[in-house]
Amino acid sequence: MNREYHRWHSTRLHRDMELLLFGHSGEPVLLLPTSRGRFFQAEDFGLIGAIADRIQGGRYVVVCPDSVDDESWFNTAVHPHDRVARHAEWEQYLLHEVVPLLQSRATGGRLTLAGCSFGGFHTYNVGLRHPNVFQRLLSMGGKFETDEFLDGHHDPDVYFHSATQWLPGVHDGAQLSALQRMELVLAVGEHDFCRPSNEHLSSLLWKKDIAHQLAIWQGGNHDWPVWRQMIQQYLPW
Template sequence: MNREYHQWHSPRLGRSMELLVFGHTGLPVVVFPTSGGRFFEFEDRGMIGALADRINGGHLQVYCVDSIDHESWYNRRVSPRWRVARHAQFDDYLIHEVVPLIRQKNRNPHLVSLGCSFGGYHALNVALRHPDVFTGMLSMSGAFDLANFLDGYHDQDVYFNQPTQFLPSLGDPWFLERYRRNTWVFGTGWDDQCLGQNQNMDRIFNDKGIPHKLFVWDTWNSHDWPTWQQMLREYL
C-alpha cells in the first residue's frame, strides 16, 4: 500500500502540522481523528486495514489529518472566544492547505469528509460549511453538541460552527442546492451515547429537505472501533 507522511509549517495555524496519505488514486477521503486524536489514529485502530483492499485497488485514497482539539474546543486554559477562533484557523488550514495538496495529488472531482465521535462533528461541520469543496460526508457515532465546550459563550463564529444552530434557519439557496445534491450518511447504534444527537441531526436534515441516510445499528458497544470498522466497510 502506498503510504506517505507529510509535514509542513502551517502559516494559518502558526505551527507544524502532520498528516498521512494512504493509496495512490480513487475517491479522496479526509479523515478526522476522535477527540484530541492524532493523524496516525485511523491507522493504529485498524481502520486503514479494514479498507486495505479498496485502497490497494485504487478505489479510495485516504488523507488522515491531525487534530488541534486541545488548542480549540478542549482548551480550558483560554477563553471560549479563543477556542472558537482557533477552530476557525483550523478550518482555514484545511481548505487552503490540505485541500490544495489533495487536488495536486488526486484529480477525482469528489471529496468525502469522515470522522468518528468528535471527528464526526468535524466531518459534518466542514462539509456543511464548504459544500462546493466536499461532496460527501460519513459520520460514525458523531458528537454534534458543542454546548459543554463554551461555558455559555456565543457569537457569530460559534453559531456558524454549530450545525444544530445554523442549519435549521438556513435559507440560502446556494448552500441548500449543494447540500441536496451531496451525499450525507450518519451511522450510530441503539446503545450509542451519541444516538440522540444523530436522531436530532436526522430531524434537522429532514426539515430542510436534504436527502441523507441515518443508520442505527442493533449492536453492543456501538461507540467503539470494532463497530466503526464494520460501518466503514458498509458505507464508504
C-alpha cells in the same frame, strides 16, 4: 500499499502539522481523528486496515491529518471565543493546505469528509459549511452539539460553527440547493450515547428537505470495532 508521511509549517496555524497519506489513485477521502486524536490514530486503530484492499486496489486515496482539539474545543485555559477561533484556523488549514494535497493525488470522483466520534462532529461542522468543497460526508458515531465545550458562551462565530444552531436558520435557496446536492451519512450504533444527537441532526436536515441516510446499527455501541465495520460499508469498492 503506498504510505506517505508529510510535515510542513502551516501558515494558517503558525506551527508544524503532520499527516499520513495512503494510496496511489482513486477517490479522495479526508479522514479526521477522534477527540484530541493524532494523524496516526486511524492507522493505529484499524480503520485504514479495514479498507486496505480498496486503497491498495486504487479505489481511494485517504489522508489522515492531525487535530488541534487541545488548542480549540478542549482548551479551557482560553476564552470560548478563542477556542472557536482556533478551530476556524484549523478548518482553513484543512481547506487550503490539506485538501489541495489530497486532490492532487486523487484521480477524480467525489471528495468525502469522514470521521468517527469527535471526527464525526468535525465532519458535519466543517463539511456542511463548505458544500462547494465536499460532496460526501460520513459521520460514524458523531455528536454535533457544541454547548458543553463553550461554557454557555454564545456569539456569531459560535453560532456558525455549530450545525445544529445555524442549520434551522438557512433560507437562502442557493445554499439549500448546495446542501441538498451533498451525499450525507449519519451512522451510529443502536446503543451509542451519541444516537440522540444523530437523530436530532437528522430531523433538522429533513426539515430543510436535505436528503440523507440515518443508519442505526443494531447492537452497535461507541467503539472502534463498530466504526471499522461502518467504514467498510460506507467506503465500498
